[in-house]
Amino acid sequence: MSELLGVAVLGAGHMGADHIRRIDRVVNGARVAAVADPDTGRAEDAVAGIDGVSVHTEVSAALDAPGVRAVLVASPGPAHEEALLAAFERGLPVLCEKPMVPESAGALRVVEAEARLGRRLAQVGFMRRYDPEYVRLKALLDSGRLGRPLMLHCTHRNVSSPPGFTSAMVVNSSVSHEIDAARWLLGQELTAVTVLRPRPSTHAPADLLDPQFVLFETAEGALVDVEVFVNTGFGYQVRCEAVCESGSARIGDEDAMRVTTAGGAHQEVAQDYLVRFADAYDREVQAWVDATREGRVTGPGVWDGYAASAVAEAGVRALESGGRVAVELAARPALYA
Amino acid sequence: MSELLGVAVLGAGHMGADHIRRIDRVVNGARVAAVADPDTGRAEDAVAGIDGVSVHTEVSAALDAPGVRAVLVASPGPAHEEALLAAFERGLPVLCEKPMVPESAGALRVVEAEARLGRRLAQVGFMRRYDPEYVRLKALLDSGRLGRPLMLHCTHRNVSSPPGFTSAMVVNSSVSHEIDAARWLLGQELTAVTVLRPRPSTHAPADLLDPQFVLFETAEGALVDVEVFVNTGFGYQVRCEAVCESGSARIGDEDAMRVTTAGGAHQEVAQDYLVRFADAYDREVQAWVDATREGRVTGPGVWDGYAASAVAEAGVRALESGGRVAVELAARPALYA
Amino acid sequence: MSELLGVAVLGAGHMGADHIRRIDRVVNGARVAAVADPDTGRAEDAVAGIDGVSVHTEVSAALDAPGVRAVLVASPGPAHEEALLAAFERGLPVLCEKPMVPESAGALRVVEAEARLGRRLAQVGFMRRYDPEYVRLKALLDSGRLGRPLMLHCTHRNVSSPPGFTSAMVVNSSVSHEIDAARWLLGQELTAVTVLRPRPSTHAPADLLDPQFVLFETAEGALVDVEVFVNTGFGYQVRCEAVCESGSARIGDEDAMRVTTAGGAHQEVAQDYLVRFADAYDREVQAWVDATREGRVTGPGVWDGYAASAVAEAGVRALESGGRVAVELAARPALYA
Amino acid sequence: MSELLGVAVLGAGHMGADHIRRIDRVVNGARVAAVADPDTGRAEDAVAGIDGVSVHTEVSAALDAPGVRAVLVASPGPAHEEALLAAFERGLPVLCEKPMVPESAGALRVVEAEARLGRRLAQVGFMRRYDPEYVRLKALLDSGRLGRPLMLHCTHRNVSSPPGFTSAMVVNSSVSHEIDAARWLLGQELTAVTVLRPRPSTHAPADLLDPQFVLFETAEGALVDVEVFVNTGFGYQVRCEAVCESGSARIGDEDAMRVTTAGGAHQEVAQDYLVRFADAYDREVQAWVDATREGRVTGPGVWDGYAASAVAEAGVRALESGGRVAVELAARPALYA
Incomplete structure (x- = not known):
């Protein structure tokens, strides 16, 4: 050493x-x-x-x-x-x-x-990108076994939002993980974003639009949808299903221990990201x-950091406007080709 | 008798x-x-x-x-x-x-x-409405245990589409089941519809927009999304997850027999609706x-039949226009109050 | 008609x-x-x-x-x-x-x-024999896809035993279902039985040996083990895993609806046989x-009824003696060949 | 540092x-x-x-x-x-x-x-003892939430046995892991062992008794059964279900990624212990x-190492004799009290 x-x-x-x-x-x-x-x-x-x-x-x-x-x-x-x-x-x-x-x-x-x-x-x-489940999903998609990816269905749930959390932060902080994960899993840039706003949960703080349902389009025509719901009360849940031309694959759903006791069979749900992603x-x-x-x-790398910021900014504008917002990226330097 | x-x-x-x-x-x-x-x-x-x-x-x-x-x-x-x-x-x-x-x-x-x-x-x-899994989900939602429903995530997949199946039929035939199920599960009318069109699968017939991703809004502000994909090649899969203020519930995912053999643990997926909904x-x-x-x-009843037709018509217009289309329903006769 | x-x-x-x-x-x-x-x-x-x-x-x-x-x-x-x-x-x-x-x-x-x-x-x-899960397991075994069956692992659990339930009834009433299921699934007679008696649950009535662990040997050398536990407090659970030369298959474990709420993801367990086997x-x-x-x-038929009684009687003797008891069957009439 | x-x-x-x-x-x-x-x-x-x-x-x-x-x-x-x-x-x-x-x-x-x-x-x-699933099971049992453990059902499966693997090694090498796991999970010594021998799989090498079904009794009257099957052809599978007075808990069964493709829904099974227990x-x-x-x-510690050897030796004698063999342990030095 x-x-x-x-x-x-x-x-x-x-x-x-x-x-x-x-x-x-x-x-x-x-x-x-x-x-x-x-x-x-x-x-x-x-x-x-x-x-x-x-x-x-x-x-x-x-x-x-x-x-x-x-x-x-x-x-x-x-x-x-x-x-x-x-x-x-x-x-x-x-x-x-x-x-x-x-x-x-x-x-x-x-x-x-x-x-x-x-x-x-x-x-x-x-x-x-270092989570064992995501790594396996990425490897499966890259293997081509399931054909071209057409859709990603993502879920991002928290027990509750921290004080001061705003509707914009739902997009540019919580969803930023899905922005990077989608770009990485699909190997494509995100080109447009729309944010749908169901009537908020009564358990969310006043003025916080929670849940939100965010839709991304990609350069090659795939669709990424994200349910983001940060005041579920029940747990930290991150799931992703990739739907491809010849099959689908899902992560984030199974827990290794099943306990059966009065009331049914139970599987624990992690309470925060430090447990889920330790x-x-x-x-x-x-x-x-x-x-x-x-x-x-x-x-x-930094191109990924920049792209995530640019998509998140477009997402916040989409949240505010209620419409579809195109993502404008600068030209990609040759170093990141 | x-x-x-x-x-x-x-x-x-x-x-x-x-x-x-x-x-x-x-x-x-x-x-x-x-x-x-x-x-x-x-x-x-x-x-x-x-x-x-x-x-x-x-x-x-x-x-x-x-x-x-x-x-x-x-x-x-x-x-x-x-x-x-x-x-x-x-x-x-x-x-x-x-x-x-x-x-x-x-x-x-x-x-x-x-x-x-x-x-x-x-x-x-x-x-x-008579499927045992849907019946249990409906009973759970009606019990109020999970609080007010905020979103329904639906999946509707077929092995392949029959000859002559058109992009409009994806909405007004396949999705019509989700239209009724959503109205029934939520106890609310659907008020608007948007249809997103990912790049079609290469396994779909030419000119068929497949998959589609359909979004419904409801009278009380819930959101219903439907992945409809009728040429998956792998099976007939109908799933529904209801996301509520205090929890979520999912049906359509588990199969009763698990077989482990070379290649892993398997659970069968039904190949058609006559098996799944027999x-x-x-x-x-x-x-x-x-x-x-x-x-x-x-x-x-017939009001349900009418509402499904009206929503499906709006859905076909939304598919054609690429935009959001409001659903216009006639006044509801007192008989169906 | x-x-x-x-x-x-x-x-x-x-x-x-x-x-x-x-x-x-x-x-x-x-x-x-x-x-x-x-x-x-x-x-x-x-x-x-x-x-x-x-x-x-x-x-x-x-x-x-x-x-x-x-x-x-x-x-x-x-x-x-x-x-x-x-x-x-x-x-x-x-x-x-x-x-x-x-x-x-x-x-x-x-x-x-x-x-x-x-x-x-x-x-x-x-x-x-008419339960859809058992029917599928039987069809899978008969198909030969998994090769020759070597072991059956069975679980038979109840919430609580009725008044007057005796240790012998655990064998000749509860386990009689597994006796017939094993004979039918394997297509073989059971030839010997041993009953193991863990220290009883403190939730079982005094004098009731509960749980019991029953072992059957078959005519072709397969092994059938049955956990029978009639005072679990939590549910009616009937499971069966067939372990074969080229794979295993398990039924009785999955429930169609998964509910996630505070405390984790839950699947209901039936509370009695009239629900599970309706x-x-x-x-x-x-x-x-x-x-x-x-x-x-x-x-x-009646040969199955007779064989079940004969095996159950041997089981009760095995429970009493603590040892292995051979099952003696009469000659099988030609009508049941 | x-x-x-x-x-x-x-x-x-x-x-x-x-x-x-x-x-x-x-x-x-x-x-x-x-x-x-x-x-x-x-x-x-x-x-x-x-x-x-x-x-x-x-x-x-x-x-x-x-x-x-x-x-x-x-x-x-x-x-x-x-x-x-x-x-x-x-x-x-x-x-x-x-x-x-x-x-x-x-x-x-x-x-x-x-x-x-x-x-x-x-x-x-x-x-x-360092596997995250076992650690959680141990913590659950120690918490007392499920009451006193009554039975452990264990499964230990390999794809195939290495050259020269003997029937005794099935007990003293493969099952030695379950011997330690059972002692640790239950906090009790194993006091007797019986080895049942179903007719061997035709895929096992000649002269190898495979599978075996091993039964341990514990100092406080619990029962531990182990299916050990080292030529399954399909994977490395280690499962454990603890059945307690107020519930049961199972590990080793779930895999984090579910893939649905032609033929059904699949979950991978690890192929060897270096993957499962990495x-x-x-x-x-x-x-x-x-x-x-x-x-x-x-x-x-070394007392655990000694106890595992002593139980495994009794197991090999039980395999050879076909009967129940009591485990004789030396007096436990105060250092290991």
Whole structure:
């Protein structure tokens, strides 16, 4: 085993602290070398008991700290663009949590910056691509056994929405996972979006349009529909059925243990994404560390981050207008061909 | 046991012959008393070996034949209006196969004729209302345990479409079952329809838009989506998931026998509707016979037949226009309040 | 339709009254012609509203009543032998509820009586042979697709045992269904039986050995194990997995509706056999009526009834002794070859 | 992060090489410090590209190599006793692949040696205790929600048996996993064993009794049955149903992706244990490394290894005798109370 990969983690909030723990305890081949957070106290809490890590308030100081060879961006979305550009300047590989950059204009600047570098440095944190069920579905679709995909039926359900969650966030935060998953599974860009608004559940907060039913069209004429319902009260449920010319395949529905007791046969439903996708996060960071140590970038890149932002923006406009909104993407740089 | 209910069966084609067999062999309390079909030969074939049945070429002759106390209409759709009106004139209870009347204008005339009679005589053959799985789903929704329904996700798949099947028939023949099922399950009228057209499967006949994805809005703001795909190559699959404020329920997915052999664990998928809904047809006709012998009409009525035609017509316009089409229903007569 | 089959029902208790309702309301082609029960009051209650039926206290009077052309025996087990022999004397076809005759010696006398007649008249009420799931499993095994069967794993669970239920009745009443099902599915006689006794559930009545685990060996070396647990508290569950040389198949596990609500995904478990096997009873009696009207006997016969009694007796001895008990069957008359 | 745990891996065969890869690439906090194998070539192949690892032919040399702080025993079973005792002499923590020691007499000597040390050093490689499904079943049973366990129904199926596999190995190799799983899930010793022998599958090699049906009794009167069938032709299937006083729970049956295509709905069945239990191996070694770095032993210990050997020996005697064989365990040292 060669030297451990020293990682600077930007952001020591909920997600950042979880990644610090993951790099320290779970992932093989990496160590936390530096942490940056404006709140020094929580940064120090997050690295308590870990040797050889420096704590900073400034991103640049963390990136320049001794032993830093890669960056994990887990700060709030508005801070991502600056962090990514700073990493690019230093030639440091990056894993950036989603959304890569909330606005598509900023996301496009990141694409252009990396394209100017002429080599890929950044991976975006679409961790569903590392979920074992999604991986199997992707492999099945790519095998061609079921023929060309015609439709994806997606379900995205949460127990309840956090305080302050808006109707737009249903699209640009919750559905952004389905946006990336659909692009990846189908290998096609999404070209238009429509958002339907059933009468909201009385269990949703006032003013929150919940559920929503989002329809995407793709470059090759497939249709993707997403039920997104963030106040179901019962669980975190992520399902996907791919309907193809010669068969369909579904994931997200089965649970490994069936309990029969008074009232019937039961299968548990996960209560949050950290349970449902715990493995996916571990595998994502491990894959990123492994590839980075080999000098490669193998996961979703900044073009994927940009496309997700652009589709989500169109989705929010579709939500507001009630009509169909076309997605306008910039020209794709040759680096992402 | 009182006297058997003498039934005149109009039409001795595929469906009519099956109903003749059903009344003769399966259903308790009824007998075939008369049959009418322009093709005397096939009418006689259909009643071979059954005692006490007269064969006619004219509807009126069959309705007036000795022993006829009720009518089952299984002739082609365009002949239904005349048959229903003739039965109404004679005060005969009717079970009429779907579509009740293909055009909504004619369907409305039937509604008006029955309304003038001032009592219900006709039941329409929406047999899914008698399928045990649908019955359980309906009971669950009516129980209120899951709260108000917000969405229905429906799947309607066939192995292959019959010769001459058109894109409009996907809506007004295949989806008509979901139209009635949605109205019945939700207890609401459908108020608008949109038809999305993914790029067709290469396994569909040229010029057939298959699959289609149909969206209905309801009077109380629920959303109903239907994947209809009639050339799947793999089976007849009818599923329905009701998503409510406090939970969801799904039918149509499980098969009772699981076989594990080389290649994995398998569950059969029915190959046609006569297998999937065999019980539903038997229960439908039995329920109609039982109610008729008690002088009652308990099943879906002519208003349901009319509403299905009106929604299907709007659906065909939506298919052609690519846009959203509102459903315009006539005023509902007090008899159907 | 030819004349309805007039049936004499012997016994108007729980099961008899249910069969009277079934013949009157559900089954096609038959009518209740006579009823015999020592308790005239409950016999008259059971036939209230049914025309053309005579009520008797004596079996012979019912068999000789006008219009009786077949017999359904639903009286208590100890009365069956006499009823069957009386029917045989009159040449009347019989459907006899299980157990055909509780003691194998009496059962053998019935076999010998029918064998002397030289033609089959009686069918025994093993209704699982008419359950759609069992029918599919049988067809799959008979197809040879899975190769030779090696093991059957059976589960037989009830919510709770009725008052007075004894450890012996767990074997000779509950397990008797699995005895017949195993003989039928495998097409082999059972040759030995062992009963294992786990420490009883604290929810079982004192002195009741519940659960029990019963092992049968077959003539061709297959193994049949039965978990029988009659005080589970949660439901009526009948499952069967056939393990063959090239695959396995399982029935009894899936329920058609899946409900997801707080606490997880649920599938109902039937609470009693009248729900789980409602269809099987209807199909059994319909099949018996249809065959009888055609002068045939197609269902399980008196040899099956005798074999079940003989195996159950060996089972009770095995329960008492704690060891393996061989099943001794009489020579099989040529009529049942 | 403190210093990586240096591990000496004994044995560089199939399992040893896999563990070397796991420690080098997957597990966090450890490194391969030394390898011992009589075949130096394959040892060197197994560590190619790994820095800082020394290769040895002798166990003692590997244990004494620089940087070694723990031992993973993956050599053939007959070499385990000596390896364990050598590790004990040096006070080194050990993870020992199963069987800990093939003969119970040798296994008992290991128990006694560790008991003399007065502290636990060794963990035995029963990796099912780290499988997420088993972990959930264990947690459910320990929660008491289902009441006292009465029966375990286990299934253990392989595609085919390796060359040279004997009828005794079906019990002492295949079933040894169920022996440990049952002891662990129930928290009870197994006290007697009976092996039933259905007529073998024609697909099994000549002279191999396959399938077998193994029955264990436990100290508190529960019953454990195991279908073991190692030439099914179709897959690697490990299932377990725990039947308790107030409910049952089943694992091993569901697969996350359901594919519907011509012929029906399919769920894959794993083809070997490395697929089915891939996660379990990773979690086992990670848990051992984590605990070892904290100076603790948390997994199954040498008493579990000894008990498994003793039960398996009784099982082989039961297979040979055809009868019930009681399990005789030595007195349990206080260290394992």
